[in-house]
Amino acid sequence: MSEEEFRNGPVVVGVDGSPSATEAVCWAAALAARRNLPLRIVHGFSYTHGFYGGDLPVSTEVYAALEEDGRRLLSAAGERARGLEPGLTVETDMPTQPAIPLLVHESQYASVVVLGTSGRGGFAGMLVGSTAVSVVAHARCPVVVVRGRADGGAVPVEGPVVVGVDGSGVSRDAVGVAFREASLREVPLVAVHAGLDVEYDPAPAAAEPDEQRILSEGLAGRQEQYPDVHVERVVVADRPRHQLLEWSARAQLVVVGSRGRGGFRGMLLGSTSQALIHHAQCPVMVVRYRERAD
Structure with a gap:
């Protein structure tokens, strides 16, 4: 669903x-x-x-x-x-x-x-x-x-909504949720695609145009649906958990899929979502597929 x-x-x-x-x-x-x-x-x-x-x-x-x-x-x-x-x-x-x-x-x-x-x-x-x-x-x-800043301060209510984008199906759902949250909060959305997103693949990262394409495809149609949301696109050659943890220090909410395209089949949570729920400096929303009831 x-x-x-x-x-x-x-x-x-x-x-x-x-x-x-x-x-x-x-x-x-x-x-x-x-x-x-x-x-x-x-x-x-x-x-x-x-x-x-x-x-x-x-x-x-x-x-x-x-x-x-x-x-x-x-x-x-x-x-x-x-x-x-x-x-x-x-x-x-x-x-x-x-x-x-x-x-x-x-x-x-x-x-x-x-x-x-x-x-x-x-x-x-x-x-x-x-x-x-x-x-x-x-x-x-x-x-x-619900997490707060590393200094023990209050749970943040300012800053952008940040979403991790990796091209997977659940990532597309996470993007939709993140756009909606940014629109309701009237804040910008930062869409982050980290090129080293296949956590267990030793092969080098894809070329920059390919990474830009993955991000663009992950956001496709959402800007038209939420024209009020200003989007900052970030493409980096880094592990997604590193980038999203860094962004969490400036964000009011980070949204990710439960498991990206780099995880082992059958994993309930990927390494990125696990790292965020343990170490992020703002609330973290983990989006999962919802199965239809029979």
């Missing part, structure tokens, strides 16, 4: 009470308001939360307290979103399901899933949590991992 077909679902954001999840709620609320879509805030609550070790259940009182804690953080997240974006339609839900399968399930119906970099259960020093990595790898809609 192309990017044209997953526009109308809600913006879904996962929360767990961590500071990064709070940042994700704020970012998701702004995105939902900008797209004129409802915001759905979810918290995964599994019965496994009520066990210590393998077979030692906690008391009913403790389990009830954990459940109440989940409802409180959902309520707080909903209030925060409504306070930031008055008039926004906000829904909260706490299915009895672990976070990863819950969010992957939600991705079947969402326009986008938004996550923080790490949850309150993560190890100190982790660059990105296991939930974010797993959801990005398995979701059926675009996923945003």
Whole structure:
């Protein structure tokens, strides 16, 4: 399913009470308001939360307290979103399901899933949590991992939208999403094609005219669709992850496909998207193909 077909679902954001999840709620609320879509805030609550070790259940009182804690953080997240974006339609839900399968399930119906970099259960020093990595790898809609600048500052809201272009099918979908985001934000779009985009091919990069052609074909038709978006075209002989990480220090959003034309067949995530969700200095949107339901 192309990017044209997953526009109308809600913006879904996962929360767990961590500071990064709070940042994700704020970012998701702004995105939902900008797209004129409802915001759905979810918290995964599994019965496994009520066990210590393998077979030692906690008391009913403790389990009830954990459940109440989940409802409180959902309520707080909903209030925060409504306070930031008055008039926004906000829904909260706490299915009895672990976070990863819950969010992957939600991705079947969402326009986008938004996550923080790490949850309150993560190890100190982790660059990105296991939930974010797993959801990005398995979701059926675009996923945003909300990241901030390297200096620990706030999540950026200024700068261009940057998109990686490599000629693959999912890259074309990413370009469409990036154009739309740039148009809605009224900012320029930087389209980056790095000539050394076949990560495991030792052959030299293609000639410059070929690289320009790949970029032009990747952008074909989009400028006419979004005439208000100013596009800066960047063609370099470099690895895409290097270039996109550099651009992330100046961007407010980087958009990439989940796996480019240089990845191994069957890979869920390419090296570029993995590098960005771990090291970028702005929110990263990873666009995946969405399969049609039978």
